[in-house]
Amino acid sequence: MAKSHLFILLCFLLNSVSSQTTVDEPTMQALKSHLNLTKDVDWSNPNPCKWPTVECSNNRVTRIQLNNKAIRGTLPSNLQTLTELTVLEFFMNQISGPIPDLSGLTRLQTLNLHDNLFDSVPKNLFSGMVSLQEAYLEYNPFSPWEIPESLKEATSLQKLSLTGCNLTGKIPDFFSSQTLPSLTSLQLSQNLLQGELPPSFGASSLQKLYLNGQKLNGSVSLLQNMTSLIELDLQGNAFSGPIPDLSGLEALSLFNVRENQLTGLVPPSLTGLKSLKTVNLTNNCFQGPTPEFGKSVAVDVIAKTNRFCLETPGAPCDPRVDTLLSVAESLGYPVKLATSWKGNDPCDGWLGITCSGSNVTVVNLGRQGLTGTISPSFAKIASLETINLSNNNLTGTIPNELTTLPKLKTLDVSNNDIYGGVPKFGDGVAVVTSGNANINKDGPLSPDGGGGGGSKKSSSVKIIAPVVGGVVVAALCLVGLGVCLYKKRRARPAKVQSPNSHVVVHPHHSGDGDAIKLSVAASSVGGSSNSQTPNSEIHVVESGNLVISIQVLRSVTNNFSEENILGKGGFGTVYRGELHDGTKIAVKRMEPSAVSDKGLEEFKSEITVLTKMRHRHLVALLGYCLDGNEKLLVYEYMPQGTLSQHLFHWKEEERKPLDWTRRLAIALDVARGVEYLHTLAHQSFIHRDLKPSNILLGDDMRAKVSDFGLVRLAPEGKYSIETRVAGTFGYLAPEYAVTGRVTTKVDIFSLGVILMELITGRKALDVTQPEDSVHLVTWFRRVAASKDKDKDAFKNAIDPNINLDEETLASVQIVWDLAGHCCAREPINRPDMGHIVNVLSSLTVQWKPSEADPDDLYGIDYDVPLPQAVKKWQASEGLSQTMDDSGSSSSAYGSRDNTQTSIPIRPSGFAASFTSVDGR
Ligand code: ATP
Numbered sequence: 001m002a003k004s005h006l007f008i009l010l011c012f013l014l015n016s017v018s019s020q021t022t023v024d025e026p027t028m029q030a031l032k033s034h035l036n037l038t039k040d041v042d043w044s045n046p047n048p049c050k051w052p053t054v055e056c057s058n059n060r061v062t063r064i065q066l067n068n069k070a071i072r073g074t075l076p077s078n079l080q081t082l083t084e085l086t087v088l089e090f091f092m093n094q095i096s097g098p099i100p101d102l103s104g105l106t107r108l109q110t111l112n113l114h115d116n117l118f119d120s121v122p123k124n125l126f127s128g129m130v131s132l133q134e135a136y137l138e139y140n141p142f143s144p145w146e147i148p149e150s151l152k153e154a155t156s157l158q159k160l161s162l163t164g165c166n167l168t169g170k171i172p173d174f175f176s177s178q179t180l181p182s183l184t185s186l187q188l189s190q191n192l193l194q195g196e197l198p199p200s201f202g203a204s205s206l207q208k209l210y211l212n213g214q215k216l217n218g219s220v221s222l223l224q225n226m227t228s229l230i231e232l233d234l235q236g237n238a239f240s241g242p243i244p245d246l247s248g249l250e251a252l253s254l255f256n257v258r259e260n261q262l263t264g265l266v267p268p269s270l271t272g273l274k275s276l277k278t279v280n281l282t283n284n285c286f287q288g289p290t291p292e293f294g295k296s297v298a299v300d301v302i303a304k305t306n307r308f309c310l311e312t313p314g315a316p317c318d319p320r321v322d323t324l325l326s327v328a329e330s331l332g333y334p335v336k337l338a339t340s341w342k343g344n345d346p347c348d349g350w351l352g353i354t355c356s357g358s359n360v361t362v363v364n365l366g367r368q369g370l371t372g373t374i375s376p377s378f379a380k381i382a383s384l385e386t387i388n389l390s391n392n393n394l395t396g397t398i399p400n401e402l403t404t405l406p407k408l409k410t411l412d413v414s415n416n417d418i419y420g421g422v423p424k425f426g427d428g429v430a431v432v433t434s435g436n437a438n439i440n441k442d443g444p445l446s447p448d449g450g451g452g453g454g455s456k457k458s459s460s461v462k463i464i465a466p467v468v469g470g471v472v473v474a475a476l477c478l479v480g481l482g483v484c485l486y487k488k489r490r491a492r493p494a495k496v497q498s499p500n501s502h503v504v505v506h507p508h509h510s511g512d513g514d515a516i517k518l519s520v521a522a523s524s525v526g527g528s529s530n531s532q533t534p535n536s537e538i539h540v541v542e543s544g545n546l547v548i549s550i551q552v553l554r555s556v557t558n559n560f561s562e563e564n565i566l567g568k569g570g571f572g573t574v575y576r577g578e579l580h581d582g583t584k585i586a587v588k589r590m591e592p593s594a595v596s597d598k599g600l601e602e603f604k605s606e607i608t609v610l611t612k613m614r615h616r617h618l619v620a621l622l623g624y625c626l627d628g629n630e631k632l633l634v635y636e637y638m639p640q641g642t643l644s645q646h647l648f649h650w651k652e653e654e655r656k657p658l659d660w661t662r663r664l665a666i667a668l669d670v671a672r673g674v675e676y677l678h679t680l681a682h683q684s685f686i687h688r689d690l691k692p693s694n695i696l697l698g699d700d701m702r703a704k705v706s707d708f709g710l711v712r713l714a715p716e717g718k719y720s721i722e723t724r725v726a727g728t729f730g731y732l733a734p735e736y737a738v739t740g741r742v743t744t745k746v747d748i749f750s751l752g753v754i755l756m757e758l759i760t761g762r763k764a765l766d767v768t769q770p771e772d773s774v775h776l777v778t779w780f781r782r783v784a785a786s787k788d789k790d791k792d793a794f795k796n797a798i799d800p801n802i803n804l805d806e807e808t809l810a811s812v813q814i815v816w817d818l819a820g821h822c823c824a825r826e827p828i829n830r831p832d833m834g835h836i837v838n839v840l841s842s843l844t845v846q847w848k849p850s851e852a853d854p855d856d857l858y859g860i861d862y863d864v865p866l867p868q869a870v871k872k873w874q875a876s877e878g879l880s881q882t883m884d885d886s887g888s889s890s891s892a893y894g895s896r897d898n899t900q901t902s903i904p905i906r907p908s909g910f911a912a913s914f915t916s917v918d919g920r
């Protein structure tokens with residue numbers, strides 16, 4: 001009896017202890033009621049410390065980690081009271097409203113709210129967060145805001161990501177290691193930041209700095225002092241001036257300055273950096289010799305998009321070019337000169353240069369807004385007769401060396417800020433110095449020597465001999481200015497933003513309201529019920545998505561006849577179809593069981609999104625049909641089938657094996673297509689099902705990625721139906737397979753597997769192999785580990801159908817390393833798609849820019865009916881055959897400039913579930 005009483009008492013005590021709740025309960029209840037929790041989040045226990053994804057210590061809430069659960073709602077304003085919080089994470093949900101005031105959470109170490117729908121940030125965000133180590137707020141549609149001053153208070157901060165956060169204004173100047181001593185990673189890409197790099201960067205301990213894709217400008221000279229840097233991405237800004245001496249950046253691995261206005265020589269301090277793995281200098285105004293980097297460096301330096309003297313890496317320039325470039329150096333390599341001073345012959349129309357034969361006789365750079373100093377290098381151009389540098393903002397002194405020019409007749413430096421004495425020129429030289437307030441006076445730096453031997457006369461104009469009128473007049477005529485034009489562009493489609501979504505809409509024009517009509521003749525019709533009147537119409541509805549009737553699809557596929565079957569996959573069967581004008585399409589008839597029974601509207605909205613993703617390396621989803629149980633998707637037809645056919649079944653299909661160049665080109669196409677998905681205007685789209693059967697080939701053997709987004713249509717939990725597992729399993733990133741966590745890094749992993757397949761010719765899963773080699777990634781890792789010791793192991797692993805010469809072997813080696821990198825176990829250790837594009841593009845044959853307007857070639861023009869549009873793309877792709885492998889995708893090349901070929905969108909609901917982030 002006594003025992004049973006004791007037992008009951010114990011139970012009671014235990015129970016009361018367990019139900020003893022936390023002082024944080026009211027706040028947590030408020031949180032619960034503000035969030036629209038999904039079914040799989042059970043927060044019903046009265047004690048919040050018992051809630052899954054919540055952790056307490058000493059009965060206080062210390063962690064809330066409610067991530068990737070499709071949760072909507074808002075955050076309550078009193079989260080601040082959770083003063084013991086160390087980790088607050090709600091990333092990858094659809095939470096909206098403001099981020100509440102969190103100031104004073106002194107113990108908070110991690111704040112991770114990325115990929116939500118938050119619309120504002122409190123002014124005092126970070127205030128008092130002295131323990132904060134990591135903050136990730138990227139990809140939220142905040143109303144424009146500036147980096148808050150209160151960030152200074154987060155003195156423990158190590159990593160900060162505010163990518164795609166609508167940041168405006170300047171980057172504040174408090175990033176020195178004195179203020180933020182632990183900050184090593186700063187990601188501010190894809191915002192609207194302006195102005196120059198803050199000087200404090202030069203005194204920071206930053207290792208990763210991502211500022212790509214905005215309006216930053218000015219010099220990059222302070223990089224010289226950022227000696228801790230490992231990764232630097234300044235792509236797509238307006239930085240100008242030369243690259244400084246980078247010899248102190250001994251750990252620098254990534255240097256991406258693509259698409260800026262940088263000028264000057266690419267310094268040996270960059271080319272010689274031992275740590276360097278990836279360099280991208282494309283689309284700048286670099287001058288001098290095309291740089292030559294070490295073999296192990298992945299380089300994207302498209303010579304033609306710069307101003308190099310010759311295209312061959314390392315080839316020296318003409319001495320006249322070298323001399324004039326050192327003149328430009330003293331002027332800070334102005335963009336104006338860089339745009340015009342290209343090629344290896346200064347007498348070939350260079351701005352301000354006049355020649356007699358091949359001798360430079362006149363340098364006329366008056367009124368060019370130049371700053372800097374007068375270079376003593378002028379003295380090396382012995383043929384010079386006239387130097388006109390008047391009406392600029394030059395400073396410094398007139399170099400003594402100029403007096404040695406044997407043929408000099410005129411030196412005009414009037415109206416600048418030159419100081420010091422005027423050197424003694426020979427008789428017959430007209431030296432014009434008027435309009436320099438400090439001429440014959442010591443200047444700001446008290447010149448030594450330079451002007452020392454100068455005349456002490458007070459006159460600022462010293463004309464020793466009559467000016468040779470003709471020469472001066474000629475010299476004063478301005479040559480037309482060159483413009484650093486990278487691309488010729490036509491008018492772009494209008495960008496229209498709807499209140500709840502970021503939609504870029506191509507304007508339609510049509511005589512029929514907003515619809516565009518497309519005629520499809522009923523070529524042959526299977527049965528009477530399927531009969532279709534000729535000229536039945538497919539309507540492009542307002543948003544550009546295409547609804548196609550089942551009758552039309554029956555008609556064009558010959559009633560889904562056997563002989564029209566192109567293949568079967570996890571979602572159903574794909575049929576070939578032909579429109580009346582001969583345009584081919586592929587129709588995917590979805591197996592009802594393979595498609596989730598989501599509401600029709602949701603399905604439609606998801607499909608609508610997919611129809612808008614257009615890129616030359618994505619198989620276009622042209623339209624869809626929903627009719628009762630029938631769900632069909634209509635794709636652009638890819639005549640050469642899948643990569644798996646060419647890679648694994650070439651013998652059966654009596655084809656030739658793919659050569660290495662072709663494999664590289666395909667890999668690059670795929671990377672570019674997926675890079676586009678990952679870098680859509682305000683968000684990332686994740687493919688989730690990259691594999692060779694989803695890589696389709698055109699007649700030119702250029703590749704496109706298909707079936708992006710389809711996984712989203714699969715019913716929950718049904719993802720692993722047998723066919724899908726069979727096709728997909730070997731490509732799944734471990735964290736995705738195990739936890740379902742989806743970031744862009746799952747695509748990187750899959751692409752890594754595809755690279756391994758391209759190298760080895762082996763399938764991701766090959767049950768014909770011995771047990772320990774069935775799984776390609778595992779086998780690959782093993783070979784990779786033994787590669788250094790056993791050179792043969794590496795060579796033996798390469799597909800014997802690849803013709804291996806020395807050059808190919810070196811290229812395979814780089815892709816091998818890249819593949820291994822992509823399949824790193826930890827997502828964080830995998831590169832992003834931009835890096836992969838860089839590496840692969842550096843390995844393919846050099847890109848030759850097309851003269852044609854890329855918009856004309858690859859743009860989607862909604863003004864023309866679909867069959868014509870399809871024809872146009874096909875024609876343009878035919879054209880690409882004439883270009884070389886690496887870069888026919890001139891439009892895709894600048895794939896971050898997505899407006900070029902696409903309609904980026906931010907759909908509600910759908911987008912958020914696709915949204916993710918990478919690069920940390
Ligand atoms: P998953 O369902 O995971 O995508 P899958 O890619 O093997 O697997 P489907 O996408 O249904 O399956 O494609 C089946 C086959 O149809 C492909 O292997 C290919 O041969 C063919 N196919 C699909 N889309 C097209 C297309 N746009 N043009 C030409 N052939 C296509």
Ligand code: MG
Nearest residue numbers: 569693694707
């Ligand atoms: Mg497929």
